[in-house]
Amino acid sequence: SLSSSIVSTCLKMTIVPVSKKSTVSCLNDYHPVSLRPIVMKCFERLVMRHIKTQLPPSLDPMQFVYHPNRSTDGAISTTLHLALTHLDNKDSYVRMLFIDFSSAFIRIIP
Incomplete structure (x- = not known):
């Protein structure tokens, strides 16, 4: 219950x-x-x-989970837009780390 x-x-x-x-x-x-x-x-x-x-309405606007009409596509396009906007500045660079958790828990360990 x-x-x-x-x-x-x-x-x-x-x-x-x-x-x-x-x-x-x-x-x-x-x-x-x-x-x-x-x-x-x-x-x-x-x-x-x-x-x-x-959930409070003050959630981080960069959070895409648990928000209606948001998805991984939106996260990717937002990240790409922010990176390209930053690269418009002279002598700038962007470091990104992408981690794929899609198969992280699909293991059978004896």
Whole structure:
């Protein structure tokens, strides 16, 4: 229940390993697929909608997550615009660090 912050076992997510290749030679040839009940997916959406309404309007304007109509495309174009605007100045340079977390947690460690 919400008041006790406990999720019933039947509503919890199940993770199933699915092979990436036709022949599996090691554990990293699998990728995890999470299976969640429909009821839990709907509940998560309701909770997320509530959380979004509670966020203060003073969030950093450079934050693109949890904002309506914002995406990674907007983050990339804003970053590119800021970098190119800065490079218009004489003797200036820009350093950027890009980190891809898309596969950071897709590991099966024995």
